[in-house]
Amino acid sequence: MMPAGILGWVMAASCSAAAAPIAPPTPSMFDPMGEPASIILNITWLLIGICGAIAVVMFTLIGYAIIRCRAVEGDDREPAQIYGSSPIELAWTVIPLMIVFVLCMVSARGIFELELETPPEGATEITVTGHRWWWEFEYEDLGIITAGELHVPLDDNSVADMFLTLKSADVIHSFWVPQLGGKTDVIPDRINHLWLQGNRAGTFVGQCAEYCGTQHAHMLIKVIVEPREQFDAWVATQQKDAVEDPAVAQGKHLFLRTSCINCHTVRGTVANGTFAPDLTHLMSRSEIGSGVAPNTPENLREWVFDPQNIKPGCDMPSMKLTRDEVDLICAWLETLK
Amino acid sequence: MRLAGDSEVSTLETPIGPATGRPPFLSQLHEWVTTVDHKKLGSMYVVCGIIYMIIAGLEASMMRWQLAWPGQTVLTPEEFNRLFTMHGTTMVFFVGMPILLGSANIMIPLMIGARDLAFPRLNAFGFWLFLFGSILLYFSYFGGQGLYGMGSAPDVGWFAYAPLTERTYSRGHSTDYWILGIFVAGIGSTATGINFIATILGMRCRGMTLMKMPLFVWIMLVDAILIVIALPPLAAAQIMLLFDRLLGAHFFDAQAGGSALLWQNLFWFFGHPEVYILILPAFAYVTEIIPVFSRKVIFGYPLMVAATVAIGFISLGVWVHHMFSVGLSPLINAIFMASTMLVGVPTGIKMFNWTATMIGGKIRFDTPMLFSIGFLCQFLMGGLTGIFLATVPFDWQVSDSYFVVGHFHYVLFGGLIFGILAATFYWYPKVTGRMMSETLGKWQFWLLIIGFNMTFGAMHVSGLLGMPRRIYTYQTERGWDLWNLLTSIGVIFQIAAFTLFAINLLHSAFKGRRAGDDPWDAWTLEWSTTSPPPAHNFDEDPVVYSRRPLWDLKHPEDPDWKYE
Amino acid sequence: MSTAPMTAYPTPPEALPQDGMSNGKFGIGLMIVSEITFFGTLIAAYVFYIGRDINPPYPQDVLEVSIAPFKVLFNSVFLLISSVWIWLAVRAMRKGRMGAFIFWWALTVVCGAEFLVGTGMEWYDMIVNDGVWIGTNLFGSGFYTVVGFHAFHVTMGLIVLTLILILALLGHVTPRNVEKIDLVSWYWHFVDGIWIVVFSVVYIFGNQAIT
Structure with a gap:
């Protein structure tokens, strides 16, 4: 009913988003952090302008009718019957057609600008695999496989281009980080590509946008855009095998004896499952269960004890470990930095 | 009642x-x-539709309770997923469809001066298939367990994207109930659609040429044609899915070369016309109501007919706009963006014509007119956000977000349900012989305007702030708290409004003022017979000379046929 | 409504009765339209999957387009020619020749039954000898769904045809029923027409080596 009101909300919301402190900012499309998101936002402003104008015209006409064309008490005569008017009707057929034409031209240009077949120069290429219910990120050039958190470096022009290859391991998901660009679906029998861009250091969040089953709500995506040196340091860490620490060997052996290893990989050990997130550098990530809880020692213990308590329906079962066994395993997991 | x-x-x-x-x-x-009487079957359709509307509304209220604050645990994720699946499926197939079929059932023969529909027994068959289909869907709450105790009601979303619906990901029988319930009801709806077309084309009274039909009948004709064309593809797609689930076929099984996108194409080839099937009846209602309460003839009748037919045609060629984010080529995206925006043109024509009908009239603000104006304003908003969503780049941001949820509720709730409410207040006296309470109606209207805009207006903002649809919870850091709380508070107003509506429906059935034949001083044929109409509808076969036969009768000095 | 306008007022033009086709023709015609969109969807899915199969056997390994007795071409000829018989039957009925009607009608039933038997034998051969069933691969899923739904429609038609034949033999069908009998023949023509499409798609267009 109130276009101006809705517009006001959006403005207020994007301002508050811009002012957000340490936590990742609200993933608002009105707070773009790169070219794709900016192109979309510009088209959005055009849409708001045109549709806003149409709304103003229509509400004025309706408002005029409501205020000025009321029945008067005691006046029983019927008003003049007007059956139609060809020029007027022609006008409101042709003018909308022209508006549609202009909108189509402008937006079609946006489509061709945004849907890239090949990576832009200098882009980080990452293969994204959607799983129920977490994201796997593979940097094939760098030999890194990680989950949930995507690291990309800023180049000399302070731009971080990423070109994603999207695959699904099971059902349809959708990859969406609003501040970096639009979304693209992740489909099992199809390989899609997506160009995103960040233009300043920071953490940008998004989540799966296509309903994919019980825990669709917990498929967090964190994109960490960072300066080159920081990224290189991260890469160096990720490329190493798991840390060996004799102090926690007991926990490691326990882990390798249970069926954990059927699904999880810990490089440098016999664990090489691929159904679940790679744990080689588990502690370098800030979230457990794809955003269901922060990665703290207490949460990790609760998670390993019974994931179904924290993320009901997820594919990881409770391993029926005792609290002591959980402590041992978690003590080892906490060394996997 | x-x-x-x-x-x-x-x-x-x-x-x-x-x-x-x-x-x-x-x-x-x-x-x-x-019974095979069209008025009784129509009333049963509408009553069932209203009962399902209350059920599906309560399902939505449960979801809003869960989402009112971040991190709530009112519902488990499985329960939440079942609720939105059942809410969507029920609202589309067992609220929108029966109410449109019911209203058309009651009104088409009365408006064209016929004794009944062309095939009265087929009509009864269609109704009972609808009823059993809907019961089959709800029986899944008890029968969906399957041998392994998996699941209960379906939890795959109302468009049931494969491969989530394959046996691997959806165990138990819940999805089978979803398929069969809609399949059975769909056969009934197709049969009724055929019935409507045959009736409209073959059973009009003397003098009623196609271009003298009330616009209600025209719109329902296009609607019925869409039903006949669009529902069988859904049935075929569901058969394929059912064979996948029960016989081990591979249509949507990605491991064997099957395609997830095929389901999307087939579903939306049905699904998008279906959206127009649902909204066209609302157009039909307000196209009858606005002229009567503005005391003016509808502005631009021939253009309205043309716009209706154009909407019907174009709606068959826009389905890919539900799939802009699946990674189709830029050219295909651009083509379907153009076709989608094009549908805005005939819709815009209708908006202008309704407004032009009001301008220069002498508007009486009775409840049916209030709801029609509510329809105009809110459908306008829904239509404009539709133009937003048709724009592919913008759609890449907000598809499958709460913006979409807000958009289609403005269309289907702010449009269709407001239209249904207007129609209920308008034709209730004809069907029952008694008036509904104007006081309760006006209270309901204002409560609903507040609640509706609060709930669904705020949803647009959550979507723009990055909130995907169909999540059972969210974290407070995302900054969506305020908008979700507003959305949920709006629900309280809506519950109050619909409680008043239920009271009004029941109370007026016994205590309502006697209506008489023609309480609104209207112009179409149904108001020339008694309220409620006799089983045979008209004592004498009507003869018409214009689009407004009762206007001719009331104003013999200045009849309509002179100007048509 | 029907009250004539008073003389002082303008007289309306004459109101003509609005008679279109009979309701039955609309009904059957629209049912056929909805059936066409139903089959259209199944066939579209079949065409979409041609050449996308990952697992053998492929159609060209299994489907045998042969005119030999009870092979598909042979069956098709029987089904298609039955359209001629049913047309002759309706024509005979219009002329009031009930004996000829029963003869041609019975011939239609026989031809339709031959088609079903032939389809059954083909299926038996494919399931038992070639080991292709609906769950084998995409081709199996598509083939049994499309051809199966067609055979299902033939079966439905055959049941109706047989009932009418029995009623005719008992003398309950008279030339007065010709309009209804004609509508049944519409349905039968539709079933034959769809077979031409199914046959072309499944046995010819989709029956080539994958490039």
Whole structure:
């Protein structure tokens, strides 16, 4: 009913988003952090302008009718019957057609600008695999496989281009980080590509946008855009095998004896499952269960004890470990930095 | 409610006992079960639709309770997923469809001066298939367990994207109930659609050429054609899915070369016309109501007919706009963006014509007119956000977000449900012989305007802030708290409004003011017979000379046929 | 409504009755339209999957387009020619020749039954000898769904045809029923027409080596 009101909300919301402190900012499309998101936002402003104008015209006409064309008490005569008017009707057929034409031209240009077949120069290429219910990120050039958190470096022009290859391991998901660009679906029998861009250091969040089953709500995506040196340091860490620490060997052996290893990989050990997130550098990530809880020692213990308590329906079962066994395993997991 | 077919309502309204001289309950029930009368079947459709509307509304309220604050645990994720699946499926197939079929059932023969539909028994068949289909869907709450105790009601979303619906990901029988329930109801709807077309084309009274039909009938004709064309593809797609699930076929099985996108194409080839099938009846209602309460003839009748037919045609060629984010080529995206925006043109024509009808009129603000104006304003908003969503780059941001949820609720709730409410207030006197309460109606209207805009307006903002649809919880860091709280608070107003509506429906059935034949001083044929109409509708076969036969009768000095 | 306008007022033009086709023709015609969109969807899915199969056997390994008795071409000829018989039957009925009607009608039933038997034998051969069933691969899923739904429609038609034949033999069908009998023949023509499409798609267009 109130276009101006809705517009006001959006403005207020994007301002508050811009002012957000340490936590990742609200993933608002009105707070773009790169070219794709900016192109979309510009088209959005055009849409708001045109549709806003149409709304103003229509509400004025309706408002005029409501205020000025009321029945008067005691006046029983019927008003003049007007059956139609060809020029007027022609006008409101042709003018909308022209508006549609202009909108189509402008937006079609946006489509061709945004849907890239090949990576832009200098882009980080990452293969994204959607799983129920977490994201796997593979940097094939760098030999890194990680989950949930995507690291990309800023180049000399302070731009971080990423070109994603999207695959699904099971059902349809959708990859969406609003501040970096639009979304693209992740489909099992199809390989899609997506160009995103960040233009300043920071953490940008998004989540799966296509309903994919019980825990669709917990498929967090964190994109960490960072300066080159920081990224290189991260890469160096990720490329190493798991840390060996004799102090926690007991926990490691326990882990390798249970069926954990059927699904999880810990490089440098016999664990090489691929159904679940790679744990080689588990502690370098800030979230457990794809955003269901922060990665703290207490949460990790609760998670390993019974994931179904924290993320009901997820594919990881409770391993029926005792609290002591959980402590041992978690003590080892906490060394996997 | 005197024509209500539901047994509960019948019990309420049928005092049993010899004192009233009425037949006992069982024979009353027998009459309703065996009836082939279009007015009784139509009333049963509408009553069932309203009951399902209350059920599906309560399902939505549960979801809003869960989402009112971040991190709530009112519902488990599985329960939440079942609720939104059932809410969507029920609202589309068992609220929108029966109410449109019911209203068309009651009104088409009355408006074209016919005795009944072309195939009265097929009509009854269609109704009972609808009812059993809907019961089959809800039976899944008890029967969906399957051998392994998996699941209960379906939790795959109302468009049931493969491969989530394959046996691997959806165990138990819940999805089979979803398929079969809609399949059965769909056959009934197709049969009824055929019935409507045959009736409209073959049974009009003397003088009623196609271009003299009330616009209601025109719009329902296009609607019925869309039903006949669009529903069988859904049935075929569901058969394929059912064979996948029960016989081990591979249509949507990605491991064997099957395609997830095929389901999307087939579903939306049905699904998008379906959206127009649902909204066209709302157009039909307000196109009848606005002229009567503005006291003016509809502006631009031929253009309205053309726009309706154009909407029907274009709606068959826009389905890919539900799939802009699946990674199709830029060219395909651009083509379907153009076709989608094009549908805005005939829709815009209708908006302008309705407004032009009001301008220069002498508007009476009775409840049906209030809801029609509510429809105009809110449908306008929904239509404009539709233009937003048709724009592919913008769609890449907000598809599958709460912006979309807000958008289609503005269309289907702010449009269709407001249209249905307007139609209920408008035709209730014709069907029952009694007026609904204007006071309660106006309270309901304002409560609903507040609640509706609060709930669904705020949803647009959550979507723009990055909130995907169908998540059972969210974290406070995302900054969506305020908008979700507003959305949920709006629900309280809506519950209040619909409670008043239910009270009004039941109360007016007994205590409402007697309506007389023509309480609104209207112009179409249904107002020339008694309220409620006799079983044979008209004592004499009507003859018409213009689009507004009752206007001719009331103004013999200045009849319509001189200007058409 | 029907009250004539008073003389002082303008007289309306004459109102003509609005008679179109009979309701039955609309009904059957629209049912056929909805059936066409139903089959259209199944066939579209079949065409979409041609050449996308990952697992053998492929159609060209299994489907045998042969005119030999009870092979598909042979069956098709029987089904298609039955359209001629049913047309002759309706024509005979219009002329009031009930004996000829029963003869041609019975011939239609026989031809339709031959088609079903032939389809059954083909299926038996494919399931038992070639080991292709609906769950084998995409081709199996598509083939049994499309051809199966067609055979299902033939079966439905055959049941109706047989009932009418029995009623005719008992003398309950008279030339007065010709309009209804004609509508049944519409349905039968539709079933034959769909077979031409199914046959072309499944046995010819989709029956080539994958490039």
